[in-house]
Amino acid sequence: MSKLKEIGLAKEEEPLTPQKRISPTSINNFFKCPRSYFYDYVAKIRVIPNIHLIKGSMVHETLEKFFKAYPKGDSVDLAQHALDIFETYWVKHQKEVRTLELKPEEVLTAKQDCLNMLNEYIITLKRQIKMLLDVGKAESERHAYYLLKPKFREIFVEDKELHCCGYIDRITKGFDGRITLADYKTSSNYGVGMTEEHERQLSIYSLLYNLQEKIMPDLVAVSFLRYGETYFLKVTPSLLRYARDTITDVWGKTRTIDIEAYPLKESSLCKWCQYHSICSGHDDWESIVRQQRLKDLVKSEKLK
Numbered sequence: 001m002s003k004l005k006e007i008g009l010a011k012e013e014e015p016l017t018p019q020k021r022i023s024p025t026s027i028n029n030f031f032k033c034p035r036s037y038f039y040d041y042v043a044k045i046r047v048i049p050n051i052h053l054i055k056g057s058m059v060h061e062t063l064e065k066f067f068k069a070y071p072k073g074d075s076v077d078l079a080q081h082a083l084d085i086f087e088t089y090w091v092k093h094q095k096e097v098r099t100l101e102l103k104p105e106e107v108l109t110a111k112q113d114c115l116n117m118l119n120e121y122i123i124t125l126k127r128q129i130k131m132l133l134d135v136g137k138a139e140s141e142r143h144a145y146y147l148l149k150p151k152f153r154e155i156f157v158e159d160k161e162l163h164c165c166g167y168i169d170r171i172t173k174g175f176d177g178r179i180t181l182a183d184y185k186t187s188s189n190y191g192v193g194m195t196e197e198h199e200r201q202l203s204i205y206s207l208l209y210n211l212q213e214k215i216m217p218d219l220v221a222v223s224f225l226r227y228g229e230t231y232f233l234k235v236t237p238s239l240l241r242y243a244r245d246t247i248t249d250v251w252g253k254t255r256t257i258d259i260e261a262y263p264l265k266e267s268s269l270c271k272w273c274q275y276h277s278i279c280s281g282h283d284d285w286e287s288i289v290r291q292q293r294l295k296d297l298v299k300s301e302k303l304k
């Protein structure tokens with residue numbers, strides 16, 4: 001028996017395992033459809049990258065770098081600075097983009113979409129900078145930039161007792177000392193105000209931040225980069241209670257690897273779901289998992 005086969009059998013026999021740490025994203029996934037949660041986090045079927053995920057990463061990375069420091073030089077153009085940073089990430093992600101085999105015009109549309117989002121963001125930032133200069137709170141654009149710069153760029157928050165963790169995109173402290181946690185959204189799904197999904201996610205961030213930093217944030221926000229709009233939610237004890245109950249509920253319901261415990265939640269979203277072919281009986285999830293494991297093994301063997 002070849003070593004590959006040996007490892008292959010061992011791996012194939014490896015049982016599925018429940019998710020060890022849940023997150024706001026996986027919790028929302030569970031509410032969207034428990035079966036989809038099962039495929040993502042228990043069977044761990046590999047998520048096929050799509051252009052929306054890649055665009056989201058590039059825009060997030062650009063903003064993170066943008067807020068590292070005010071650019072050097074006499075005449076600074078913040079918009080151009082953001083676009084220059086984006087260009088480096090665009091180049092960095094080209095390999096992934098190519099794997100999607102999009103038409104050239106689709107690639108151009110995706111790039112333009114990212115540029116539009118960043119442009120909207122900078123317009124809002126410049127408006128805030130102008131306001132600070134106008135009211136005399138800042139002496140220069142540079143000073144205003146540092147006043148508006150998030151307190152932390154992306155922060156990892158975790159509570160071991162709740163088995164829950166996540167990344168908060170931005171934390172700001174206002175002049176009055178109020179702390180706001182914000183999540184950037186790059187998706188085009190947008191209505192007026194927040195959805196239940198956003199509220200759930202933000203409430204969990206506020207609880208995790210509260211438990212880890214021992215500080216209760218004042219506000220949580222979702223920032224729609226594409227539209228230049230931000231919606232806020234006040235952090236209250238009942239919001240934290242709601243987050244705790246939600247985490248505990250989902251943790252309890254996801255301790256099994258029995259697929260039957262993760263019912264299908266069929267909706268109009270099914271046609272966009274990557275598991276559509278499995279739910280409609282065209283593919284078998286167990287054979288997909290086996291094939292993926294085998295591919296991983298072949299790859300790791302080649303690397304040795």
Ligand code: SF4
Nearest residue numbers: 033036264270273279
């Ligand atoms: S196709 Fe529908 S029912 Fe099936 S996993 Fe996706 S969302 Fe759930």
